[in-house]
Amino acid sequence: MEALKIGDLIVKQPIVQGGMGIAISLSGLASAVANAGGIGMISAAGIGMGQPDYMKNFKGANIRALQQQIRRAKSLTNGAIGVNVMMALTDHEALIRTTIEEDADLVVMGAGLPLKIPAMLAEAGLTDFRTKLVVKVSSGKAAKLIFQSWASKYQRIPDAVVVEGPLAGGHLGFKKSELSQEPVPLHQLVRDTVSALRPFEEQFGREIPVIAGGGIYTGHDMYHIMQAGAKAVKLGTRFVTTHECDADLAFKQSYLTCADASGIDIIDSPVGLPGRVVKSAFVEQIQRGETKPFKCAWHCLSTCNFKEAPFCIAQVLYNASQGKMDEGFAFAGTNAWRATQIESVADVMAQLVAEYELEATQAPALV
Known part of the structure; x- marks a missing residue:
């Protein structure tokens, strides 16, 4: 090597x-x-x-x-x-x-x-x-x-x-x-x-x-x-x-809960790009069209239409990193x-x- x-x-x-x-x-x-x-x-x-x-x-x-x-x-x-x-x-x-x-x-x-x-x-x-x-x-x-x-x-x-x-x-x-x-x-x-x-x-x-x-x-x-x-x-x-x-231990453990590749899914992100995530109850909620109301105090991503976004991608990712998996999701590759x-x-x-x-x-x- x-x-x-x-x-x-x-x-x-x-x-x-x-x-x-x-x-x-x-x-x-x-x-x-x-x-x-x-x-x-x-x-x-x-x-x-x-x-x-x-x-x-x-x-x-x-x-x-x-x-x-x-x-x-x-x-x-x-x-x-x-x-x-x-x-x-x-x-x-x-x-x-x-x-x-x-x-x-x-x-x-x-x-x-x-x-x-x-x-x-x-x-x-x-x-x-x-x-x-x-x-x-x-x-x-x-x-x-x-x-x-x-x-x-x-x-x-x-x-x-x-x-x-x-x-x-x-x-x-x-x-x-x-x-x-x-x-x-x-x-x-x-x-x-x-x-x-x-x-x-x-x-x-x-x-x-x-x-x-x-x-x-x-x-x-x-x-x-x-x-x-x-x-x-x-x-x-x-x-x-x-x-x-x-990341918080709960974030890491979400990877360990995936029994096989079916535990990984692709979602539509508010920033206009697809995202690969670990399946969870929170992911199921947003895939059903549920919204997570938020107030955008800043426009952190130029590609985000924050006025129409169903949730704040930055906030849910930060929540997950802190172990709040019921308020966020874990991004992951196909092999997680x-x-x-x-x-x-x-x-x-x-x-x-x-x-x-x-x-x-x-x-x-x-x-």
């Missing part, structure tokens, strides 16, 4: 922990993954919801909380720490600037096209920094669009790409109709993305690593997706059922049902590496 190299950032294990919000992956989980040799990710989505002034000053609370979480993570590890920022967040620019100002190792930007980020950073005076800029896409076509825009307008390109397939948890970058059909295999998305990036690697004279996510759960999965061209993998679901995950126990991050990482190495010696590559 080769180390992941993103420019001058070298990470021993090519494993990136998914940035899961709200309040699922914070400094606790991120630092544990980093200490085990991977990249630990903090989710910036709704990160300030635990701050006392969030309802009155959500932007300030988010920045303050993000600063606190990055600093705490860095105090707990010498490994790589990154931040996941959704472009759909109305304060995404402030969160990206804060990530860079706090000297995080990388920022992953998804849930939208970050076409104007280089201009925003230049306007903020952020032209010389070590934080790697990583974009998250759901297709090679989207990656090509971003790279063409950055290259032509700003004479630079992102440092790496995360391509996330339709088997991931949380909000998905696919239409619900696409998810009900035979999904595009992740290995095909990886190959398409690698191919789309090749001209930019030649133009700028450097490697652009592709990181694959969505449905990867074992070292076996990891080995074969890397044979398709990925330089690393991104796993979220696998790290939820760990002691170090920042495979979790059987709560274990340590170190054990999960060791198992992934051992499975990968065993597969590398025994199995032929997928073609």
Whole structure:
């Protein structure tokens, strides 16, 4: 297993922990993954919801909380720490600037096209920094669009790409109709993305690593997706059922209650995207059309029609992270049902590496 190299950032294990919000992956989980040799990710989505002034000053609370979480993570590890920022967040620019100002190792930007980020950073005076800029896409076509825009307008390109397939948890970058059909295999998305990036690697004279996510759960999965061209993998679901995950125990146990794949479902989120969740009484309520009245004190997601939304996605996700499963739901990938126990991050990482190495010696590559 080769180390992941993103420019001058070298990470021993090519494993990136998914940035899961709200309040699922914070400094606790991120630092544990980093200490085990991977990249630990903090989710910036709704990160300030635990701050006392969030309802009155959500932007300030988010920045303050993000600063606190990055600093705490860095105090707990010498490994790589990154931040996941959704472009759909109305304060995404402030969160990206804060990530860079706090000297995080990388920022992953998804849930939208970050076409104007280089201009925003230049306007903020952020032209010389070590934080790697990583974009998250759901297709090679989207990656090509971003790279063409950055290259032509700003004479630079992102440092790496995360391509996330339709088997991931949380909000998905696919239409619900696409998810009900035979999904595009992740290995095909990886190959398409690698191919789309090749001209930019030649133009700028450097490697652009592709990181694959969505449905990867074992070292076996990891080995074969890397044979398709990925330089690393991104796993979220696998790290939820760990002691170090920042979510409440009740949230983690919701994964353990899934007997099989039928315990996972896809819902319509108020933000206009499908979302993959663990089935629960609360999920059944919203699927029946029941509403959960709320007052929107802020417009946190640009894609949310809060005036007509049946519930506040930020609030129900935060409720779940705090263990209030009767007032929220757990986002989860397709393999969440495979979790059987709560274990340590170190054990999960060791198992992934051992499975990968065993597969590398025994199995032929997928073609």
